[in-house]
Amino acid sequence: QKEVEQNSGPLSVPEGAIASLNCTYSDRGSQSFFWYRQYSGKSPELIMFIYSNGDKEDGRFTAQLNKASQYVSLLIRDSQPSDSATYLCAVVSSGSARQLTFGSGTQLTVLP
C-alpha cells in the first residue's frame, strides 16, 4: 500500500522563526508532490507544489524534494500566528496519475 507519512505534531515555533515540516512517501515512482494548508474547520488550500529534486521557493514558503531519500519538506520562514494550521502533504503515486494520497497532516502552532 502506498503511504505518505507525516509527523502529526503538534509543532510549536515562536513568531519569526522557521517552521520545518517533513513528509516521507513509500512509492519510489511518485512524481508530483503538493502541500496543502488546512485551518481548523476549513477545507484544504493548496500552497505549494514541486515536481523536481531540489528547492522551490514562493514567498515565505520553500518546498524541498529529495526523490532518492523519498522525502519532501516545507519550510516556512518568518512564521506568523496566521500560519497556525494543519499542513497536509499529498503525493501522486505511480500508476494513479489522477489520485492524490494524503498524509494525516502536521499541526503547526506559531506562538506570538
Next chain:
Amino acid sequence: SQTIHQWPATLVQPVGSPLSLECTVEGTSNPNLYWYRQAAGRGLQLLFYSVGIGQISSEVPQNLSASRPQDRQFILSSKKLLLSDSGFYLCAWSRPGTASNQPQHFGDGTRLSIL
C-alpha cells in the same frame, strides 16, 4: 477563473436516513472530480473520482455512491446512513487529463453528523 461550490455546509441526519451532497464546478470543462471524507483528526480518504459524465471509480467499498449527471456536477449519495458516515466531506476538482502534475482544488466541505 474556476470556482467550486459545495452544499450544504453542515448537515445533521438520523441513522438510516438518505443523503445527497452536491458539488458543482464553474469555469472549466470536463474536470476530474473527487469526493473525499476526513474523519476528525485524520487525513483525507478518497471515496470516488470521476473523469467524465457517468464515469465513476470507487476507492473504498461502503454504503455511499456517487453520480455525475452533468459535466460539472458531482453528487454523493447514500440510501441509509450509518453512524460511521459522520465526517467532513470534501469535493475537489482538477484539470482534465492524466497529467500527474495537476493539483486538486477543494470546495468548502460539508460537515455531516449522524445521530
